Amino acid sequence: MRLATWNVNSLGARLPLVLEWMAANEPDILCLQETKLADDAFPAATFADLGYESVHHGDGRWNGVAVLSRVGLERPSCGMGDAYDVHGCRLLAATCAGIRVHSVYVPNGRSVGSEHYLTKLDWLARLREYLAEQYDPGDAVAMCGDFNVAPTDDDVWDPAQFVGSTHVSEPERAALGAILDWGLEDAFRRFHPGGHVFTWWDYRAGSFHKGQGMRIDLVLLSKSLSGRCRSVEVDRDARKKSPAGNKPSDHTVVVAELADA
DNA sequence: ATGGTTGCGAAGCAA
Numbered sequence: 526m527r528l529a530t531w532n533v534n535s536l537g538a539r540l541p542l543v544l545e546w547m548a549a550n551e552p553d554i555l556c557l558q559e560t561k562l563a564d565d566a567f568p569a570a571t572f573a574d575l576g577y578e579s580v581h582h583g584d585g586r587w588n589g590v591a592v593l594s595r596v597g598l599e600r601p602s603c604g605m606g607d608a609y610d611v612h613g614c615r616l617l618a619a620t621c622a623g624i625r626v627h628s629v630y631v632p633n634g635r636s637v638g639s640e641h642y643l644t645k646l647d648w649l650a651r652l653r654e655y656l657a658e659q660y661d662p663g664d665a666v667a668m669c670g671d672f673n674v675a676p677t678d679d680d681v682w683d684p685a686q687f688v689g690s691t692h693v694s695e696p697e698r699a700a701l702g703a704i705l706d707w708g709l710e711d712a713f714r715r716f717h718p719g720g721h722v723f724t725w726w727d728y729r730a731g732s733f734h735k736g737q738g739m740r741i742d743l744v745l746l747s748k749s750l751s752g753r754c755r756s757v758e759v760d761r762d763a764r765k766k767s768p769a770g771n772k773p774s775d776h777t778v779v780v781a782e783l784a785d786a
Numbered sequence: 787a788t789g790g791t792t793g794c795g796a797a798g799c800a801a
Contacts, residue, residue, distance in 0.1 A: 534792075534793070534801080535792090535793055535794080537793090537794090538792085538793065538794090559801090561793075561794075586794075587794095587800080633800080633801060635800080635801085727790080727791075727801090728790080728791035728792050728801090729789080729790035729791045729792090730789075730790045730791085731790085732790090732791095772792085774792095775791085775792075775801080
């Protein structure tokens with residue numbers, strides 16, 4: 526079972542690359558973020574032709590999340606069931622092969638102390654509540670997406686460059702930690718304890734080729750799933766211009782392999 | 787060198 530997550534920075538712009546990647550990598554479940562599409566523009570029929578059921582939650586301009594699955598897709602659910610969803614289309618859940626899969630797009634926060642930063646902290650706190658309301662830690666829960674938080678200093682290329690910035694602040698890391706403390710594991714970490722593997726690089730200043738990135742795209746697994754997890758890898762190649770010439774997102778794909786239940 | 791790039795949408799904002 527191959528479970529992948531990718532912030533595509535506009536599915537409208539990225540669809541050729543997404544299709545190219547899917548054909549080469551055959552994910553069973555694929556979570557997308559930042560589709561920037563309205564629901565009626567989401568190319569569900571294109572994915573259906575490839576054997577994927579899909580569900581999308583988007584407003585057409587910003588944000589937008591999707592779940593694609595070729596192993597079943599049941600009980601789709603948008604948002605957190607309350608007013609927090611009006612902050613954007615940032616959470617979408619579906620049950621795929623017995624796994625409650627979530628595509629997550631945490632607010633960016635812009636700058637520490639800003640109104641947007643406080644909204645980000647609130648959103649993360651609400652996500653912690655949502656987990657406790659909806660699930661038991663013994664359930665098979667996967668939270669996949671762009672968390673816009675680098676869990677540790679080993680997840681940024683140079684901590685000195687991030688002093689005072691978002692994505693690394695103590696309150697953001699504490700809010701993510703509270704989500705993990707509910708009963709989720711940052712599955713990547715167990716396989717790559719040394720860190721310095723990144724999922725996002727700024728488009729500007731040659732950041733990708735200089736290795737100047739952050740790991741902010743995460744696969745969080747509850748205990749029953751982390752026990753089945755055999756690998757988590759970052760597909761760095763998907764951050765390059767593709768063989769077919771398609772331009773990349775500023776994020777790349779994270780792929781987890783799960784053994785059968 | 788206080789820069790740089792992309793997407794959306796048609797100027798400037800968000801990331």
